[in-house]
Amino acid sequence: MAAEERRRVAVLGAGLIGIDLAGKITRSSKLELALVAGRRRDSLGLRRAAEMGLPTTAGGVRAVVEAGAFDVVFDATNADSHAEHWAALRPTGTTLIDLTPTGLGTVTVPGLEGHRSAAHRHLNLVSCGGQASIPVLHAIAQRCTPTYIEVVSTGASASAGPATRLNLDQYIATTSAAIRTFTGAREVKVMVNISPARPAPPFRVAMTVLADNFRPAPVRTSIAAAAEAVRAYVPGFKVASLAVDPGRIQVAVEVTPSGRHLPHHAGSVDIINAAAVLLAEQSAAASR
Amino acid sequence: MKMKGTTPVNSTPNDPRPSVLIHDPTLRDGHHAVGHRLDAGQLRAYATAANAARVPVVEVGHGNGLGASSLQIGRALLDDATMLTTVREALTSSKMGVFMAPGWGTSEDLTAAVDLGADVVRIAAHCTEADVTERHLGTARALGAEAQGVLLMSHMASPERLAEQCALMAKYGAQAVGIMDSAGHYLPGDVIERVQAIASAVDVPVIFHGHNNLGLAVANSLAAVEAGASVIDATARGFGAGAGNTQLEALVAVLDRRGFDTGIGLREVLSAADAAADHLMKAPPSIDSIAVAGGLAGVFSGFKCPVLEAARAEGVDAIDLFLALGERQIVAGQEDLIGDVARQLKAGSR
Numbered sequence: 001m002a003a004e005e006r007r008r009v010a011v012l013g014a015g016l017i018g019i020d021l022a023g024k025i026t027r028s029s030k031l032e033l034a035l036v037a038g039r040r041r042d043s044l045g046l047r048r049a050a051e052m053g054l055p056t057t058a059g060g061v062r063a064v065v066e067a068g069a070f071d072v073v074f075d076a077t078n079a080d081s082h083a084e085h086w087a088a089l090r091p092t093g094t095t096l097i098d099l100t101p102t103g104l105g106t107v108t109v110p111g112l113e114g115h116r117s118a119a120h121r122h123l124n125l126v127s128c129g130g131q132a133s134i135p136v137l138h139a140i141a142q143r144c145t146p147t148y149i150e151v152v153s154t155g156a157s158a159s160a161g162p163a164t165r166l167n168l169d170q171y172i173a174t175t176s177a178a179i180r181t182f183t184g185a186r187e188v189k190v191m192v193n194i195s196p197a198r199p200a201p202p203f204r205v206a207m208t209v210l211a212d213n214f215r216p217a218p219v220r221t222s223i224a225a226a227a228e229a230v231r232a233y234v235p236g237f238k239v240a241s242l243a244v245d246p247g248r249i250q251v252a253v254e255v256t257p258s259g260r261h262l263p264h265h266a267g268s269v270d271i272i273n274a275a276a277v278l279l280a281e282q283s284a285a286a287s288r
Numbered sequence: 289m290k291m292k293g294t295t296p297v298n299s300t301p302n303d304p305r306p307s308v309l310i311h312d313p314t315l316r317d318g319h320h321a322v323g324h325r326l327d328a329g330q331l332r333a334y335a336t337a338a339n340a341a342r343v344p345v346v347e348v349g350h351g352n353g354l355g356a357s358s359l360q361i362g363r364a365l366l367d368d369a370t371m372l373t374t375v376r377e378a379l380t381s382s383k384m385g386v387f388m389a390p391g392w393g394t395s396e397d398l399t400a401a402v403d404l405g406a407d408v409v410r411i412a413a414h415c416t417e418a419d420v421t422e423r424h425l426g427t428a429r430a431l432g433a434e435a436q437g438v439l440l441m442s443h444m445a446s447p448e449r450l451a452e453q454c455a456l457m458a459k460y461g462a463q464a465v466g467i468m469d470s471a472g473h474y475l476p477g478d479v480i481e482r483v484q485a486i487a488s489a490v491d492v493p494v495i496f497h498g499h500n501n502l503g504l505a506v507a508n509s510l511a512a513v514e515a516g517a518s519v520i521d522a523t524a525r526g527f528g529a530g531a532g533n534t535q536l537e538a539l540v541a542v543l544d545r546r547g548f549d550t551g552i553g554l555r556e557v558l559s560a561a562d563a564a565a566d567h568l569m570k571a572p573p574s575i576d577s578i579a580v581a582g583g584l585a586g587v588f589s590g591f592k593c594p595v596l597e598a599a600r601a602e603g604v605d606a607i608d609l610f611l612a613l614g615e616r617q618i619v620a621g622q623e624d625l626i627g628d629v630a631r632q633l634k635a636g637s638r
C-alpha cells in the first residue's frame with residue numbers, strides 16, 4: 001500500500017501502553033505514526049520512541065494540536081488527563097481513541113460496536129479487563145439472562161505502569177458500566193489484582209455469570225466462537241478454564257502476547273493495543 | 289529502644305513505660321475463619337467487649353476489607369454499611385478501623401466508610417505494589433481519617449524493598465506504615481530484620497500484623513516491638529485467617545511482662561476474649577497440618593477454606609494443593625486459580 005494512503009496518527013502518552021502501541025502502529029500497513037507525545041523530555045518512553053526512529057515531543061496535547069491534522073489520536077496517558085485532551089483535540093476534527101478508563105467516549109469493543117462506532121469521533125476502549133471479558137460475556141448474554149456478573153482480572157506487576165495504578169477506581173467503574181451495557185446484567189462486580197509473583201503470571205480474567213434456565217451446550221459453543229473472534233486480532237487469547245453448571249457459568253481467559261515484541265506477562269497491554277489499532281484501521285477504512 | 293511517632297490513644301501520661309498501640313482486627317480478619325458470615329449480634333457483642341477493655345482500635349469488615357464481598361473471595365452475610373453501623377454504635381472510646389485494598393474497594397467505599405464513622409483507614413497493597421495506595425491514602429487523608437498503609441504477603445519481598453515501599457506510602461500521606469505476615473511464614477529474626485529496615489526508612493510508627501501458622505505470632509509480634517514497631521495487630525483468641533492471628537490477650541500479657549504499656553487491662557481483655565470465644569467461633573483457630581504447610585509454602589492464610597473446598601471437590605490432597613499454590617506464588621484475590629490448580633493436580637500435570 002502506498003504511504004499516502006495511510007492514516008496519519010499520533011500517540012499521546014509514552015508509557016507501557018504508549019510504547020507498545022507505537023510499535024504496533026509502525027507494523028500496521030494502514031497507519032502512519034507521525035508523532036509520539038509525552039510530557040517529560042527525559043522519560044524512558046520518549047527515548048525509546050526516538051530510538052525507534054519516531055518523531056517525539058515532550059509538549060503533551062498542545063504539541064499534538066499544533067502538529068496539525070491527525071486522522072486518529074490515541075490517548076494512552078492517565079484517566080485524569082483525558083477530558084482535557086478531548087477538549088483540546090475535539091476542534092481539530094481528529095478521531096480520539098481513549099485507552100484510559102474514563103468511559104467518556106463511545107464505549108467500544110471490536111466486533112461488537114466496531115462498525116457502528118466508525119461514525120463516532122470519540123471512542124473509549126474501557127480497559128484491558130473489559131476488552132478481555134466483554135466479548136465472552138456478550139456472547140453468554142445472547143444465550144441467557146444474567147442476573148449477576150463478576151469479573152476478576154489479575155495482571156503482573158511489571159505490566160501495570162504508574163498511570164494504570166492511579167486509575168484503578170476508574171478501571172472498576174468504567175469496566176462495570178461497560179459490562180452492564182453489553183450484557184444487560186443489573187448487578188456487576190469488578191475486581192483487579194496486581195501480582196508481585198516471579199516469574200510473572202500471564203494476564204488472566206476470571207468471569208462468573210449467574211443466570212437461570214439456560215442450556216449448557218449453546219453457552220459453550222458461543223464462548224468458543226467469541227474466543228475465536230478475539231483471536232483474529234489477539235492471537236494469544238485463550239479460554240483457560242470453563243465450567244458450566246446449573247445457574248452458574250465460570251470462565252477464565254488468559255492473554256499471552258505472541259511474537260517477540262512484548263514479554264509473555266504483558267497480555268493486558270497486548271489486548272487493548274491490538275483493539276486500538278484495529279479500530280483505527282477500521283475507522284480509516286470507513287472514512288475513505 | 290527507639291519509639292516513633294504518635295502516642296497511642298490509651299497511653300497513660302504518667303506511665304513511664306514505652307507504649308504500644310494494639311490494633312484489633314478480630315471482626316475483619318476473623319471473617320476468614322467463618323466464610324465472612326458474622327451477624328450483627330456477633331459484631332455488637334465483641335465490639336462492646338473490646339470497647340470495655342479499652343482496646344484502642346477495633347477494625348471491622350469483610351475479611352479482605354471494604355468492597356471485597358464477592359463470589360471470588362466470599363460473600364459477606366452483611367454489607368459494609370451494616371457492619372460499620374453496628375460496630376460504630378457499640379464503640380464509645382475505641383476508634384473504629386477499616387481495611388481497603390485498591391482493586392477490591394474504591395474511593396467510593398472509603399468515603400462511605402468514613403461517613404459511617406471509620407476513624408482509622410488501612411490501605412493495603414501486595415508487598416511490592418505500594419504505588420497503588422497513592423490515590424486512596426490521599427482520599428483517606430482528605431476525608432480527615434487517620435490513614436495507614438500496609439503491605440500484604442510481605443515475606444515475598446526483601447527487607448530493603450519493604451522499607452522502600454513503606455517509605456513510598458509514608459510519602460503518600462500514611463500516618464503509620466508496616467507489614468502483614470499474611471502467610472504466617474516469618475521467624476522472629478525475619479521480623480526484626482524487616483521492622484528495623486522499615487523503621488530506619490520512615491518517620492511514622494511501624495505496624496506489624498502476624499499470623500500463627502508456625503506457632504510464632506506472639507513471639508514475632510514481641511520481636512517486632514523490640515525492633516521498633518509500635519502498632520501491633522492482634523485478635524481475640526487469635527480469631528483470623530488460617531491458623532489465626534497474634535492472640536490479643538496473650539500479647540497484652542506478654543507486652544506487660546516485657547515492660548510495655550498497651551493501656552489495656554488484663555482482666556478486661558480476658559473478658560473480651562471470652563466474649564469472642566462465646567459469640568464468634570465454634571472453636572478457636574488451631575495450627576492444623578494445612579496451616580503449617582501453608583506457612584512454610586508462604587501461601588495466604590485466607591485460602592484455607594477455599595483450598596479445603598477445592599481439594600474435597602476434586603479429590604486431591606489439600607496439602608499438595610497448598611504447596612502447588614505456593615509454587616505459583618498466588619496472592620490474596622486470586623481465588624479463581626485454586627480450582628484450576630486442583631484440577632491440574634488431579635490430572636497429574638503439575
Ligand SMILES: NC(=O)c1ccc[n+]([C@@H]2O[C@H](COP(=O)([O-])OP(=O)(O)OC[C@H]3O[C@@H](n4cnc5c(N)ncnc54)[C@H](OP(=O)(O)O)[C@@H]3O)[C@@H](O)[C@H]2O)c1
Binds near residue numbers: 045101155171
Ligand atoms: N498497563 C495496562 O495493562 C493497561 C491496559 C489497558 C489500559 N491501560 C490504561 O492506559 C493508561 C496508561 O497506562 P500505562 O500502564 O501505560 O501507564 P504509564 O506507564 O504510567 O504510562 C502513562 C504515560 O502517560 C504519560 N502522561 C500522563 N499524563 C500525561 C499528560 N497529561 N500528557 C502527556 N503525557 C502524559 C506519563 O508520563 P510521565 O512519565 O511523565 O508520568 C506516562 O509516560 C492508563 O490510563 C491505564 O489505565 C493500561
